Amino acid sequence: MRKVRLQTKILGLVLSLSLFLIFMLTAYFTYMEGKQIEEDRGRLALELSKTIASMPTIIDAFKSEDPPSVIQPIVEKIRRETGAEFIVVGNAQGIRYSHPLVSEIGKPMIGGDNERAIQKGESYVSEARGSLGLSMRGKSPIVNQNGDIIGIVSVGFLVEKVQKQIFKDLSKEVVVSLIALVISVVGSYLLARSIRKDTLGLEPYEIARLYKEKNAVLHSVKEGILAVDRDGVIRSMNQPAKKLLNIKESVRDLKVDDLFPSVYLYEVLDSGKPQIDKEMQWGHKKIIMNCTPILDGNRVSGAVVSFRDKTEIEQMVNTLSEVKMYSEDLRAQTHEFTNKLYVLSGLLQLGKHDEAIDMLQSETAELQSLNRIVFEQIKDTKVQAILLGKLGKASEKKVTFEIDSESYLETLPSHIKLSELILILGNIIDNAFDAVSDREKPLVNFFATDIGEDIIFEVSDNGRGIKSEHLTLIFERGFTSKDEEIPSGYGLSNTDYAVKELGGLIEVHSEEGNTIFTVYLPKRQGEEKND
Known part of the structure; x- marks a missing residue:
């Protein structure tokens, strides 16, 4: 119709x-x-x-x-x-x-x-x-x-x-009535034009359709979205924004100042210039905010704000980065075993059967010892995978990576994910590899146990140690003691964040020739360690 x-x-x-x-x-x-x-x-x-x-x-x-x-x-x-x-x-x-x-x-x-x-x-x-x-x-x-x-x-x-x-007087009234009719028609036409201008040329059914579409889009996106008028009064807010800002009740017609720091928002309302990727702290969360003005001609009539949880973004990026690192570790392990196979093949072709047998026995003995610890004493497949990758990387870097024979670990609780383990163990072990890279006999030791109420991981190395003035800074984002062109200083910060998210803590003891990182993770989700 x-x-x-x-x-x-x-x-x-x-x-x-x-x-x-x-x-x-x-x-x-x-x-x-x-x-x-x-x-x-x-x-x-x-x-x-x-x-x-x-x-x-x-x-x-x-x-x-x-x-x-x-x-x-x-x-x-x-x-x-x-x-x-x-x-x-x-x-x-x-x-x-x-x-x-x-x-x-x-x-x-x-x-x-x-x-x-x-x-x-x-x-x-x-x-x-x-x-x-x-x-x-x-x-x-x-x-x-x-x-x-x-x-x-x-x-x-x-x-x-x-x-x-009577009819003579009636004719006068008819003339007045016709004039009134003409005025009402002209007035209604002007009113219709004014309303059409206010609605940007849209018909009511088009406005209703757009409103329904706007609501559907507003509540379907994962990002938090908030719209305010010229005075900073909230006109609409989707559920992700309420969840991100920890708001449960209706906020329509409330001032935005009462909900979160709104300095960037008022800058946009005053200047009419958008604010892109601005970072603000809200509780324990870091939020990335984008604010765009709503323009009515040259006049700012409001603004739209979108929120993203920087923590989630960083966690996703870090997870991807660590997964990439994990795949590189596996590649290193594959590369190391391929080299050994080439050496074994060369010995056999040269007729050096005794040397080949000695090499196989040596590798077998070492593998049996590692396999016994990795596959029999450490029963969590996620930790097994990480350790196998790091063993290959250690071999490629010519670092002795030992897994303590006293290590014992049952399957980890379901709330401890692979991505979090990669962040925690991957960063600490890699830092240990870097710390011993200039040592004559580089050694890194790994120990794990789940005796008691906590899961404990300990990584020690024989590097030069961490300076005392740096001990309080190593978990700060962006801090690094390395002189590199590529930005660094995020590994231990991400590790610290992942540990705290699981309710655990990290202890660091360092001196010349011995640095120990100890991680405590509660077995039960929701428990939190206090240092």
Whole structure:
């Protein structure tokens, strides 16, 4: 079904309403004015008849031998001056003594409405058809000095002329009504144009559709989105924004200042320039905020703010980075074993069977020892995978990586994910490899146990150690003691964050030739270690 345009609706509604109101008001005022004109004519006729009936000259004329000769000139003069259609004076028998048509004088009065005046002495208004046509008549009795009714005065206005006066006044009202109709049409057109301009040319059904789409988009995106007006009053907020800012109740029509630090938002509202990727601290979370102004022409009418949890972004990036590192470790392990296979193949081709057997026995003994620890004592496959990767990397870096024979670890609780283990163990072990890279006999030792309420990982190395002034800084983001062009200083910071997310803690002991990192992770989710 075709949608009706807003402009058409407004014009149709206003025009219909205006026509209805104009018709009703015109009919009402015409009816009231007609009645008023009739009442005025009837009242005038009655008052004239009373006045003439009480005139001494008229009363005395009834005693004369020729009453019409006295009465006719007087009443005709009054008739012409008052605009009455006729003034008829008759005797008690209804014989005319005056009439606008002289030929009618002496004839009986017509209409049959004289009884109340002649017989009862009443003055009244009546409507009857006489010699001149249908008329409104004011009738009054003529009473002599003795109180006897000697005649009657009838003053009349033709109904036809009264109606003509009504229609004449009606035509004026119609003109006024048409002017009012034209004004209402023009006004409704201008109103429709103004509304259409305010709605950017959109029809109501289009606005409703856009509103539904906006709500669907607003609540489907993962990012938090907040919209405010020019004064910083919240107009809309999606569920991810409420969750990110830890808001549960409705915030519509509240000032944004009460919810979070809004300095960047007001800068946008004041300057009209967007603020991109601004970082702010909210509780224990770091939030990335983008703020874009809503422009109405050149005027800023509001702003839209989007939020992202920087912690989640960093965690995802770090996880991808550590997974890449993990794959590199496995590649290193594969590369190392490939090299050993090439050496073994070369020995066999040269006929050095004894050396080949010694190499195999040495590798087998070492692998058996490692396999016994890795696969029999450390039963969590995630930790096994990480250790195997680091063994390959250690071999490639010519670092002795030992796994303490006293290590024992059952399958880790489900809340400790592989990505978190990669962040924690991968960074600490890699840092240990880097710390011993310049040592003559580089050695890194790994120990793990789950005895008690905590899971404990310990990584030690025989590097130069950490300077005492650096011990309090090593977990700060961006801090590094390395002189590198590539930005670094994020590994231990990410490790510290991952440990704290699991409710654990890290201890560091360092001196020349011995640095130990110890990680404590609660077995039960929700428990938190305090240092």
